[in-house]
Structures are given as structure tokens and as C-alpha cells.
Amino acid sequence: MEEVPPMTQTSSCPFAPGEQAPNLLRHGYLFLSRLRRKAGISPDANTPLRSRMLFKPVTIVRGSAGVELFYDNDRMKRDGAMPAVIRIPLFGEGAVHSLDGEEHRLRKRQLADVAYDDDKVAEFDALVRREVDRVVQDWAREPGTVYDGAALAFGRAAYRWAGIELSQKEASRRAHQMAELVYQFGHPLKGHALGWINRARLNRWALKLIRQARAGERHVAPGSALEAMSRLVGPDGELVDASIAGIELQNLTRPTVAVSLFASFAGSALVEHPEWVEKIREGGQPVAFAFAQEVRRVYPFVPMLPAIATTDTEIQGCPVHEGERVIIDIYGTNTDPNEWENPSAFQPERFLSREDLGTQEDYERLTSFVPQGGAGVYTGHRCPGEKIAMAALTAMVEALCRPGVVLSTDPADTRFPWTQMLTRSETGMRVRVER
Numbered sequence: 328m329e330e331v332p333p334m335t336q337t338s339s340c341p342f343a344p345g346e347q348a349p350n351l352l353r354h355g356y357l358f359l360s361r362l363r364r365k366a367g368i369s370p371d372a373n374t375p376l377r378s379r380m381l382f383k384p385v386t387i388v389r390g391s392a393g394v395e396l397f398y399d400n401d402r403m404k405r406d407g408a409m410p411a412v413i414r415i416p417l418f419g420e421g422a423v424h425s426l427d428g429e430e431h432r433l434r435k436r437q438l439a440d441v442a443y444d445d446d447k448v449a450e451f452d453a454l455v456r457r458e459v460d461r462v463v464q465d466w467a468r469e470p471g472t473v474y475d476g477a478a479l480a481f482g483r484a485a486y487r488w489a490g491i492e493l494s495q496k497e498a499s500r501r502a503h504q505m506a507e508l509v510y511q512f513g514h515p516l517k518g519h520a521l522g523w524i525n526r527a528r529l530n531r532w533a534l535k536l537i538r539q540a541r542a543g544e545r546h547v548a549p550g551s552a553l554e555a556m557s558r559l560v561g562p563d564g565e566l567v568d569a570s571i572a573g574i575e576l577q578n579l580t581r582p583t584v585a586v587s588l589f590a591s592f593a594g595s596a597l598v599e600h601p602e603w604v605e606k607i608r609e610g611g612q613p614v615a616f617a618f619a620q621e622v623r624r625v626y627p628f629v630p631m632l633p634a635i636a637t638t639d640t641e642i643q644g645c646p647v648h649e650g651e652r653v654i655i656d657i658y659g660t661n662t663d664p665n666e667w668e669n670p671s672a673f674q675p676e677r678f679l680s681r682e683d684l685g686t687q688e689d690y691e692r693l694t695s696f697v698p699q700g701g702a703g704v705y706t707g708h709r710c711p712g713e714k715i716a717m718a719a720l721t722a723m724v725e726a727l728c729r730p731g732v733v734l735s736t737d738p739a740d741t742r743f744p745w746t747q748m749l750t751r752s753e754t755g756m757r758v759r760v761e762r
């Protein structure tokens with residue numbers, strides 16, 4: 328039996344007793360702030376917190392110092408950190424998310440060379456804008472929801488961008504499956520069952536695409552994600568197993584569909600801060616871009632991420648023992664009162680007034696802005712899809728501000744449960760277009 332270091336309160340480190348997994352399920356996005364309060368930590372302090380999760384000691388960190396520890400490859404690893412019941416349906420078995428060391432660096436470079444490349448992102452931008460236009464035309468014929476429309480538009484653009492040629496009907500079906508996999512996943516039982524079913528279906532589909540690409544039985548656009556993933560190699564220089572290549576192909580497309588959750592939040596933000604509609608019409612893309620960044624900062628999506636300590640270490644006087652989990656509080660870092668003025672207020676102007684912020688890469692240098700992870704894309708686990716996510720979200724924000732687009736102001740469209748992970752409004756934000 329594994330030896331577990333004693334978990335008692337030390338003078339330097341607040342401690343919350345008891346197994347916390349049930350509380351996480353019960354309180355969702357409110358879990359970490361409640362736990363901190365219970366342990367007597369002031370809301371303004373970034374003090375780390377020790378507790379127990381999944382029957383093991385855990386240290387919960389946040390803020391710049393927390394990000395620094397969490398992304399230190401010499402002290403943290405990912406293998407074994409994320410429970411399999413979440414990891415496998417969400418990312419796929421053998422995915423880049425749980426690799427470490429050289430194997431991770433090599434895999435990540437091959438993924439980021441496609442997703443993080445500015446020319447490739449510009450291609451995606453053109454495709455997603457066309458698909459968003461189509462969805463707006465659909466809403467003129469029949470009212471819909473921002474969530475569903477965005478999932479379709481982003482999914483269709485993602486497949487075309489990745490070099491996966493599909494009929495409109497098939498692209499819509501796959502986008503729906505991917506959206507369901509991500510959103511339903513946080514809903515215990517039914518959502519999880521659906522997640523596993525969709526995961527199995529999508530794995531079979533992606534495996535077939537990779538096999539066809541490798542066998543030359545399918546047209547594969549040069550430079551596309553499909554081409555890059557069909558040629559994905561491991562540390563031995565050999566092609567990786569086709570099923571792993573298929574999983575990574577999904578990891579370059581599925582999360583784009585997930586941006587639809589942020590899109591529905593953007594709809595809520597426009598209803599609650601209607602003065603931004605005019606500002607975005609006047610200022611265009613740069614203003615919509617800042618607005619979209621603020622959506623990523625204050626609306627809840629990824630709540631936290633886990634790693635495992637590979638050595639005994641400490642953070643701000645809190646001991647962290649080798650083999651223990653460390654959790655970075657993503658939402659708490661994005662709204663850290665030490666780094667953000669009026670941290671919970673939705674104020675896109677906070678970004679517009681800064682001269683050091685223009686491109687997505689500028690934003691990725693902000694150590695307390697980690698909606699898609701922190702540190703470096705090539706050196707660590709930071710999401711390589713922020714440029715793509717921002718292209719999709721910005722295009723949708725601009726579209727929602729067009730004359731004639733009417734967002735519902737009903738509370739069922741703007742409110743969402745903070746105790747549910749992942750969350751969005753019950754309706755997904757209803758929208759219609761008046762000509």
C-alpha cells in the first residue's frame with residue numbers, strides 16, 4: 328500500500344479536512360471558492376490550500392505563483408493526474424494531454440505546428456467567417472440558438488480547415504457529436520454515458536480517416552491537420568499507431584466546436600452590457616477581440632487542471648510531496664484580485680486601454696490569464712488552440728452585433744447554473760434575425 332504523508336494543518340498552510348470529490352460534484356464552479364472560505368483564507372489571498380481529493384493529498388494553487396509551480400516541468404508531470412473517467416472520453420486514450428518529457432515535446436510540436444501557425448489560423452479565420460455568415464442567414468429564416476449555431480459553424484469550419492472533406496449533413500452530424508461529447512460530459516451518469524458512446528463513434532471515424540490518408544485512398548490537402556496527423560511520429564521516428572493519430576486529429580477539431588460555449592456566454596454578455604453592441608459595430612474586429620477575451624476571462628469554462636509532483640517541493644510555505652496532486656484554480660487565477668481590478672466585473676475596456684496587448688500572443692504573456700492553460704505552447708501543456716478559439720469567438724461576437732440580430736433577454740437565456748460543470752444557459756441563448 329502506498330505511503331501517504333500525514334495530512335494535518337501546519338502553521339503555514341491552510342487545510343480543509345475530508346475527501347473533496349463529492350463537494351466538487353455538488354458545488355461545481357463554486358467549489359474552490361467555498362473550500363478556500365471554509366479553510367479561513369481571505370478572498371483576496373492567493374495562499375495555497377491543502378486538502379484531499381480522490382483519497383490522496385492535494386495542494387490547490389492559484390495566481391501567478393501557482394501557475395509557475397503548476398507549469399514547472401522539473402517538478403510536475405501529467406501522466407496519471409487526470410482521472411481516467413474524465414481523461415478518456417474527453418481527450419482520448421494516449422492523447423498529448425497526459426504525455427510528459429520528450430514524448431510530449433515532440434507530439435506537441437507536431438500539433439502546434441498546425442494549430443498555432445499564423446497562416447493556418449488565417450485560413451481558419453476566413454472559413455469560420457463564411458460559416459458564421461451562413462448561420463446568421465439560417466437565423467433569418469428560422470430563429471435558433473447561439474450555442475447550436477456556433478457549434479455548427481465552428482465545426483464545419485474546423486473540418487474543412489483540417490482537410491476533412493465532408494458533406495454539409497455529415498459535417499453537421501459530427502459537429503453535433505463533438506459538441507455533445509464536451510458539454511454533456513460534466514453531467515454525471517447520462518452525460519457520461521453519452522460521452523463514452525460519442526467517443527467510441529468518433530474514434531472509429533477518425534481512425535478510418537487516418538487509415539485512408541495513410542493508404543492514399545483519400546485526398547489529403549498538403550499542410551492540413553489531417554495530413555500532419557496521418558504523418559505523426561513518435562520518439563523512435565516511426566509513425567504512431569493510427570488510433571492515436573485519429574485521437575489527435577480529433578484534439579485539433581473537437582475543441583473548436585467547444586468554443587460554442589463561450590459564444591453563448593458572449594450572447595449573454597451582449598444582453599447584459601448592450602452598450603458594447605454599438606462599440607463593436609464602430610470599432611470592428613479589435614473591439615470584438617477584446618470583448619471575446621473578457622468573455623474568456625470571466626465566464627466559467629475549464630475550472631481547474633491537475634498535475635502530479637515529481638519531487639518534494641513547496642509553494643509559499645506549503646509542502647508538496649512527490650506523488651501528490653497539485654491543482655491549478657483556473658477561474659480563481661483569471662479573477663485574482665491581486666492581478667485584476669474589479670476582477671469579477673465584465674469590462675472589456677480593461678484590455679483596450681493597454682498598449683502591450685494586440686495579438687493573441689500578447690495575451691498569452693499575461694501570467695494571470697489562463698482560460699486555456701498557462702506558460703508556453705511549445706514548452707508545456709498550454710492549449711495550442713487559443714488563436715483558433717479567438718478567431719471563432721471574435722467572428723461570432725461581430726456577427727451577434729450586426730443590425731437585425733436580436734438576442735433573447737429572457738433570464739432563461741442569460742442565466743446559467745454555477746454548480747454545473749460544464750455550464751451554459753438552459754436554452755443556449757435564443758437568437759433571431761429581423762430583416
Ligand code: HEM
Nearest residue numbers: 423424442579582583585586629699700708710712715716
Ligand atoms: C473553448 C476553447 C478551448 C478551451 C477552453 C481550451 C482549453 C484548454 C485547456 C485548459 C488545456 C489544458 C492546458 C494544460 O493542460 O495546461 C487545453 C489543451 C489543449 N487544447 Fe485547448 N481549449 C480550447 C480550444 C482548443 C482548440 C481550438 C484547439 C485546437 C485547434 C485545442 C487543442 C488543444 C490541445 C491539442 C491541447 C493539449 C495540449 C497539451 O497537453 O500539450 N484547444 N485546452
